Amino acid sequence: MDFENQLRDELQNAAEKMQPSEQLQMKVATSFRTYRQDKMKRGGPMKKRLIAGLVAVAVLVPTGVFAGPTLVDKILGTPSEANEQFGTVESEYQEYNELFEVANQIFTKEEFEKFTIAWKEYMTINKKTIVVDGKRTGRSSHRLSPEELKKYDEAYYKLEPYLNKIHSKFTFTVDEAKKLMSFPVKYPTYIPKNYQFDTEEVRTEITSGKPKPTINITYKKSNADESQAMAYWTFTIHLSENVEEKLVPFEDNIHSFEGASYDTRTNYSLDGCSVTLGEYKFGNKIKGMRVIVPAKNGQSSYRMFIPHSTLPKEELEKVLMSMVE
Template identity: 40%
Template sequence: MSIDEELRYELRQAAESMHCPPHLDERVRQSYQHYLNEKRGKSPMKKRLIAGVIAVAILIPSAVFASSYLADDIFGSSEAIEQRGGSQEAYQEIEGMLQTAKAKLTEVEFKEFKESFKQLMQLKLKITDENGIKHEEKLTEEEQRQWRELGSKLAPYFEKIQGNEKQ
């Protein structure tokens, strides 16, 4: 036998003859359990916090880009206005006005306002040429009557929207 094997054999014999007091076993077990609980409590919390921050950083900008314009419900897209001589600024102005209306009108009022406004804008697109010039004579008598009715129907809504802005 080599010296290493002899030493190993003697150490095993000595270890087998040793007995730990029962309270020492219990203290070691409790200490190890306490260590595991601390480790388990800290690490997942950090991971959850980091995951939450990353999720917020990704979701907020994507939600802003994913939200649709209210004006898209009326015109389809900004290209529809641009084809009739309008501009992106005009489209953004209409979008801003619709956002203000949504904030200041009740849900029922906004729904009625949006529907009437959509009809009015469809008529307005019909009479506007590619240069942005309005030709009201293009409307039939029925459409002219509808134009006047929609204007008078929308007037109180516009007053409410613009009146609240001034206050």
């Protein structure tokens, strides 16, 4: 295959994938520059079909593919540089870019600069709480000396007002969250004996796109023995669009189904829905269940899950399936 056909195929693959890797972007850009320089030296015009291919890529590939560095690049450097300086792992890198993009939208230029300075100061100290012998691990402020702990707290107090302003843009009431959801929000019509409604709240990840909130509905057992683990006397239903869970690396993802450390997961179907039962081996009776409802009638697919409960499998099924329209 000659060079031009090879380049055209690479460009087409990039357009089809829509999210080319950094290596492919560099390869295509370098190939194009080399080809263009060679043509200019020989005084020959670029062929029309190559130009047409480049125009197609410009139309099909998202603007950011061949654009300049993102905010996270500018502020933290490359992923390896961010890891070296702040202990950032790959899965956090894009989340930080979302944070900076939102901050850039809602802060003045002066506020944004102060925010990034405060963020770096905090994260520099924070690295000592999450990196041990060069390896990322769980967070523990006990790794800080008294002097470092004081600086850690002071750095967070500087950062906190900016974080509060960001989070305020993603704070919704339940009624507001319902309006953002493209599926029917129902409460369970079946509640196990001795349980009653307790609280509800909305959680929303920071994003520069459309917010995708999760409604958390908690039910509590009457006359509960609160000296036991919460799973013995409460259960919480998490309701959201069927989107991939973003887990916080090396942290306890207590509001997650994917992040739960079940020993076994069993998948099956029930009334047209996909069900997953998560169980532990050692007889503590705690289990979890997720139900995914397929998209239909112009409504998006959605999911409900209870990550930790001592309710029997049959009871979990009744609760979650009673929320399916």
